[in-house]
Amino acid sequence: MLSAMVSDEQKKIYMLSALRLAKKALDKTYPNPMVGAVIVKNGKIIGKGYHVKAGANHAEVAAIKSAGNNCRSSEMFVTLEPCAHYGKTPPCVNAVIESGIKKVFIAMKDPNPIVSGRGIKILKNAGIEVETGICEDLACQLNAKYIKFITDKMPYVTGKIAESLDGKTSARDKSSKWITDKKTRELSKKSRALFDAILVGINTVLKDNPTLLPLDAKKINNRYIFRRVIVDSKARISLDSNLVKSAGISPIIIATTDLAPLARSRKISSLAGVEILKFKNKNGRVPLKELLKKLAEMGMVNILAEGGAELLGSLVDERLIDEWMIYIAPKIIGGRDSAVKGLGVQNIHSAINLTDIKIKKIGNDFLIQGKTCLPA
Template identity: 40%
Template structure:
């Protein structure tokens, strides 16, 4: 029975992932309805403001779901938001049993949904594939609890730890499969952030270049508003949300705002943008996640500030050498190996000829 229960929950997880990049700041949720050993309804949360997974699954049922088992990756909501409570729909359709992946961290739910169903006489079992369900919504659980973005530090490097040749050439460190995965990640997260040095050196566009992808908010850490008015980011600022974090208001900042950028005035720390203050401001603006793409100085500053939650390192099996060639992390570094920041829950995923190593801090 337990294996079958996990099989249905993993199917619900597969469905939930279809909402990636479309439901933020809501969680990804999948639901499967089973009657007499047969799946009679499936659904997932498709977009923010749309029906929740449970209501979609009930709507899609091929027969009366009365007495059926309902499997859902996240505890059913019990409050009015953009849509009615899912607990009401479960009760109305006389579902027999409910299996939940993990409880909701939202204070408006947080165990209340499961208790409402139990009080109505519906058996509820929680913790089915719980770790997988929690990992699926690591962004949501962090944001709903802390109100600051979940930050993913991403970089691509050669096997000897270089992100570019000593000449500065960096196209391309990794292959097509790895680069596509980066764009998929861009589509899933709310924002993408770089330092002004990256803008001055690379003039990036920071868009999502896959079919059906969604462009994230583009964020530039630029203490003294050095971002060029003719760079790609500013030329497209009226079309794609572009945020510039500064520590002072000057004529250049005013010009960037006039050109279409959103200016965020932050506290200064060592003459740089205070990243902790920036995260609180972006979180208050509704950004629940950020892909931190560079450069090396900003990456290390973010680690020092404690704002990074996950690391994505794309490793290309090639060697380029060069004592002056850049590495992913700049700054002064930590003084002792014992001070190094360890990752946990590490996974390794092959992407073409390259490898993606992921872990959480």
């Protein structure tokens, strides 16, 4: 059989090709995961495809169409278990079976309980061989945000900091413009377009009066809905703020509590493009885990927490940040204030480490990215 002749190294090469295809759809498949597929026959790739956007052909169907009528007795390498349910498109397993593909190599099972294991079972019942686990770790990394959203019903949260080399975000006079260079700031603003929502605390809003829009605000019109979420326990946001003024471009969500004056909350919620989410206060604050759960219920998968230090500290204290983007300028500012406040860890052994670290030089500045690794 052809599949018996495929070495482990060849399987990895073909699956890596499928993973590269999947990455082409970064930030375009919401609410679906990124998926890529290649079809191999007689040692050659005869078909390629990836899920371009929600509602478009899934990767398996795109690859089959790419291969034409040449799929019989071929093998498919796909980064995620083929779906077995009707959504915006028919089940992918149907197309795989009808194509005559003889074996399917799958990087990972779908964590979605609607499909997990069902697609594999249907393929096997149709006489198609199935092998799973090729490059599984890479496939999980690719769709980490989707996996958390599906399994935990929580959004994937990335914490963002722009700081000096000694971890400061402002000088003694509270000035912070600008710690990082223009090129760094532009890259930071551009990255906002990769997220479903930006999360900030009210102190940041009152101090900086930001818009929190991506560098090119027009790009958000090509996405679903990009939101800006303000953690504001007493509804202190100014009705003349840049955020409120730009609510027609991108909706604003004010997360507040029962401490906010009722008349004030009503006035804010009456504004076009502004929504109030009210919670019972927790020690005078918005309960962040409840807020994130609510945002997930509203369909937000991927959230960027931009600060300030109090909000980031609270998120860290509750272990709610999954990944970090830390922009560092080679400057020493000194002073006591930290970029991340909160209670802090009890001891060094309790410190939160970062894994899968990537370091990028941007002019004179640096960007450090890494995933949160909680102590055992």
